[in-house]
Amino acid sequence: MEAAMSAVVGELVIRFISLVLKKYHSSNHAQSEEKMVERLQHLLMRVCTIVKEVDTRYITNSGMMMQLKTLSEAMYRGYSVLDNSRYRALQEGAGFNEVSSNDSSSSRLYLAKRSRTTDKATRLELHGALESLEIAVANMAEFVVLLGGCERISHRPYDVYMYTENFMLSRHAEKQKLLSLLLEHNNPPGDHAIAVRPIIGGAAIGKKTLVAHVCGDERVRSRFPSILHLNGDTILTILDHGRTMEEMMLVVIEFTSDVGDDDWKKFHSFVIKMGRGSKIIIVSQLKRLARFGSVQPIFLGVMSYDELRYLFKTLVFRSVGPAEHPRLVQIADEFAKLLWNMNGSLVATNSYADVLRRDLDIQFWRCILGKGSRMVRRNLSIYDVHLNTLIHQGHPVDITDFALHPLSMTPYSVNVSIKKELPSVTFGDLITDPSVRPKGDFTLIAWESRIPPYKSFPNFVTSHAQDTHQGSALPGRKRQGEPI
Structure with missing residues (x-):
């Protein structure tokens, strides 16, 4: 009996020591990751300051231009990793609260598995971003000195706003x-x-x-x-x-x-x-x-995903701090993926950003994201070609999901002249309130800049999109399900 009790006590002691060690290592990992995040924030602040200063100077040295490109790429990647780390912390906090309230062993097991799976990937991301930024900053000493000798650009009061509106953040x-x-x-x-x-x-x-x-x-x-x-x-x-x-x-x-x-x-x-x-x-x-x-x-070329992601968030949140809307930041990431898969179209980027700024509501953002994703899938199903290719080659695009009515859109600059007598609707108005759709043909303004160069992107929209597209795969391409 004493031997049995000794064995049980010994087993309990071993488990207790094991639990303490796990908590210790977990605490160390958390502290280490927290320090990495702080270091990343500090480096990003320094790099962002340098990049902003570059935009106020005239640079003629080709070597400095190459260094600038490397520095900006590291900066965009760093911001992407920092956002991922913040959102992961938010998810874990929400998961912990949910598990505490439910107190189910299956929920605790799920959270533990998810944490172990993502922890290593997050640390690798943080380490990679830190390494890139540290290398870039370490090589910036001469760059900063030379930058100080470059002539300063004289900016007008609205230049910063103009750069944001017209994609000059990159x-x-x-x-x-x-x-x-x-x-x-x-x-x-x-x-x-x-x-x-x-x-x-x-x-x-x-x-x-x-x-x-x-x-x-x-x-x-x-x-x-x-x-x-x-x-x-x-x-x-x-x-x-x-x-x-x-x-x-x-x-x-x-x-x-x-x-x-x-x-x-x-x-x-x-x-x-x-x-x-x-x-x-x-x-x-x-x-x-x-x-x-x-x-x-x-x-x-097409912007990198990290660069487009940074640009889109800047356009969407403007003066509103993304940290105030952590749930929206995650949805903004999904929009960035959608836009990047559309070849990083800057017109689409600013069009969506203009719409989302109208209402910082989670359900509203998810509704708009759903419409955009369905439109991409619908055109791929009809033509067996990505939406990007359709627009680039001047083929009509099905936008039924935007207006909840069969519609076909073709850019005016492709093969039709602008019909000034047609009613005009903006992309933002149509996607947020499909009832504004005119009964007949109309002009859809995808986006129009508010300041010079006042560039407008009009499209000709006609009804009966299904009648136009059904059975009309692009020449030379086999529709899905057709025999070879």
């Missing part, structure tokens, strides 16, 4: 590259050479917004008395005004289709005759137009 390095070229006094090699910089990128990715912001810079405007915006399809019409255009100019040309080499040579020869120092910016989605550049093109 593209720091690209903006500096374009500014560097336009403010350069020396022409490229050659007696009569003209600097031509192509800006190439996908649809709605921010090409024209980038150019508009740079052209609005005071030094650029003072350097070029005239900034001429042209359509690539009609560039030769400028030849008819040769006698009245003899001063130094900045010419911005938007190409929606390719142009022949002979036509380009004629146009280029004409610009050469203008005042010495004239420069050309080519804006297009077509990579082959990069052949006309005299300097390295700027290729605008």
Whole structure:
């Protein structure tokens, strides 16, 4: 009997010691993670200060531009990891309260398993983000010194707001590259050479917004008395005004289709005759137009997920602290994933942000998210092609889920001219209140900037979307379920 009691006591002592050790290690892990979060916050504060200062300076050093790109990427990743850590803490707190109230062994077991699964991943994320930021900051000493010697940009009072509205929270390095070229006094090699910089990128990715912001810079405007915006399809019409255009100019040309080499040579020869120092910016989605550049093109790609996530949250929450709405932060992450899967369309990003700002309510946000997700799935089911491809190629898009009525949408810039007599509805009004839909055809304004360059994105919307789309898979693509 005594031996049995001794064995039981021994087992209980072992279990007790094991429990104490587990709690000790758990406490150490929590403290370690908390210190990592604090360190991450501190580094992000330093890096964000540097990046903001960059936007107030003119940078011409290519090495500094590369460092800036690395620094900004590490910053966006760091903010993403920090948000994930905060939301995980919120989930665990909610889970703990729920388990305490229910006091069920199955709930406690579930929470313990979930905690063990996510703890390691979270620590790895924190460690990776910290390492990237620490390396970036460690290499910033010379960068900061050189930045202090760069000329300061004179900002107007509404510039910060303008940058937020028109997506200039990112593209720091690209903006500096374009500014560097336009403010350069020396022409490229050659007696009569003209600097031509192509800006190439996908649809709605921010090409024209980038150019508009740079052209609005005071030094650029003072350097070029005239900034001429042209359509690539009609560039030769400028030849008819040769006698009245003899001063130094900045010419911005938007190409929606390719142009022949002979036509380009004629146009280029004409610009050469203008005042010495004239420069050309080519804006297009077509990579082959990069052949006309005299300097390295700027290729605008899709933002990284972390960068788009940071941008979207800034647009949505504005002056409202995200920490005040932790549940909405998690839904904002889901929106960011949806937008990134749509190729990071900045028009869609600002459209959704404009809608969500109207009501910081969880159910409202989930309703809008559901509509957007269903629209993507519906078009994929109809065409067997991603929504992004449809928009890029100018095919009608089914937006039934937005208006709760069969509708088809086509951007005006693709193959239809704007019909001014049609009633107009904004995306925000339609998605929040489908009853505003006009009975017949109408113009849907996806988004319109409130300040220069006042860019608008209208779409032609017609009813009977199902009749239009049913059985109309894109040419060359097999519909799901069809025999090969």
